[in-house]
Amino acid sequence: MSTPDDKQPVKKICIIVSRGSLDGIYPALIMANGARMEGIEASLFFTFFGLNGLANKTLDHMKVSTVGNAALNMAMPMLGMPMTMPFPTWMGALPGVSAFATSLMNREMEKLDIPPVREFLELISDSGGKIFACKLAMDMFKLKKEDLMDRVDGVLTVGQFYEESAGAGTHILFT
Amino acid sequence: MKKNIAGTEVDVNEEGYLTDMSQWNEAIAAAIAAEEGVGALTDAHMKVVRYLREQQAKGAALTIRSMGKSGVVTTKELYDLFPGGPLKKSSKIAGIPKPVGCI
Numbered sequence: 001m002s003t004p005d006d007k008q009p010v011k012k013i014c015i016i017v018s019r020g021s022l023d024g025i026y027p028a029l030i031m032a033n034g035a036r037m038e039g040i041e042a043s044l045f046f047t048f049f050g051l052n053g054l055a056n057k058t059l060d061h062m063k064v065s066t067v068g069n070a071a072l073n074m075a076m077p078m079l080g081m082p083m084t085m086p087f088p089t090w091m092g093a094l095p096g097v098s099a100f101a102t103s104l105m106n107r108e109m110e111k112l113d114i115p116p117v118r119e120f121l122e123l124i125s126d127s128g129g130k131i132f133a134c135k136l137a138m139d140m141f142k143l144k145k146e147d148l149m150d151r152v153d154g155v156l157t158v159g160q161f162y163e164e165s166a167g168a169g170t171h172i173l174f175t
Numbered sequence: 176m177k178k179n180i181a182g183t184e185v186d187v188n189e190e191g192y193l194t195d196m197s198q199w200n201e202a203i204a205a206a207i208a209a210e211e212g213v214g215a216l217t218d219a220h221m222k223v224v225r226y227l228r229e230q231q232a233k234g235a236a237l238t239i240r241s242m243g244k245s246g247v248v249t250t251k252e253l254y255d256l257f258p259g260g261p262l263k264k265s266s267k268i269a270g271i272p273k274p275v276g277c278i
Binding site for chain 1: 236238241258261263
C-alpha cells in the first residue's frame with residue numbers, strides 16, 4: 001500500500017541519449033523539457049549515436065529510422081489511413097521512405113508546437129536544463145567540443161556524469 | 176468547490192485553479208502567488224499574467240515554446256519569475272486552467 005509519505009517527488013532526471021535518429025532523440029528532449037516545466041532538474045547525456053543530435057553538422061538533418069521499424073503502421077493516420085494498415089518493414093529500406101517519414105513527422109510535431117531539435121535544445125538550456133556529451137563517444141567519433149552546438153555545458157566522462165547525477169531523488173533514464 | 180482567496184469567494188478545482196476566470200482580480204493573484212512561493216508580484220509578473228489571460232480568453236493553447244516566442248517574456252525570464260513551474264504557476268496566478276500540454 002502506498003502512503004502519502006512514499007510519494008517522494010522526483011527532484012532530478014538524468015537522461016542518457018544513445019540513439020541518433022529523430023525518433024530516438026525526441027522522447028528524451030520532451031521528457032527533459034517536461035521535467036523543467038514541473039520544476040524538476042534535468043540533464044541530458046548524449047552518448048554513442050546520440051551525439052548525432054549535438055553535432056552542428058548533423059543535428060538539423062536528423063531522420064526517422066524506417067529500417068527495421070516494425071511499428072511504422074502508426075504513422076498511417078498522418079496520411080489519413082488507418083493505424084492497422086500494414087507497412088512491411090522491407091519498405092522502410094526503399095529510397096526516400098525515411099526522408100518522407102521524417103517530413104511527415106516534422107509536420108505533425110510543428111502542429112503540436114514541438115520545436116525542431118536545435119530550438120528544442122536551446123529551450124531546454126534556457127530553462128536551466130544541462131546538456132552534456134560523452135567523452136568516450138566523442139573520441140570514438142572524432143568529435144571535438146567545437147563541433148557541437150553552443151549550448152553544450154560540457155564533455156564528461158562516465159564517472160563525471162554519475163557525479164553530476166548525485167543526490168537523493170535523482171532518476172537516471174537510458175534511452 | 177468554493178474557496179475564500181483574498182476576501183473573495185471563488186470557485187476552484189481540487190488543485191486550487193480558478194474554474195471561472197472572470198472571478199479573478201489582482202488581490203487574488205497576489206494571494207495565490209504568495210501561496211505558491213512566487214513572492215510579491217512585479218510588473219514583469221503581471222505582464223505575463225495579463226498575457227496568459229488574453230490568450231486564454233482567445234482560446235489559444237499555451238506552451239512553453241509559445242510563451243518564449245510571445246515577445247512578452249523570454250524562456251529564461253519566465254523560469255526566473257515563476258520558479259518551480261513556469262507555466263503551471265503563472266496560469267494558477269492568472270486564474271486560468273492548468274495547462275494540459277506536454278510542451
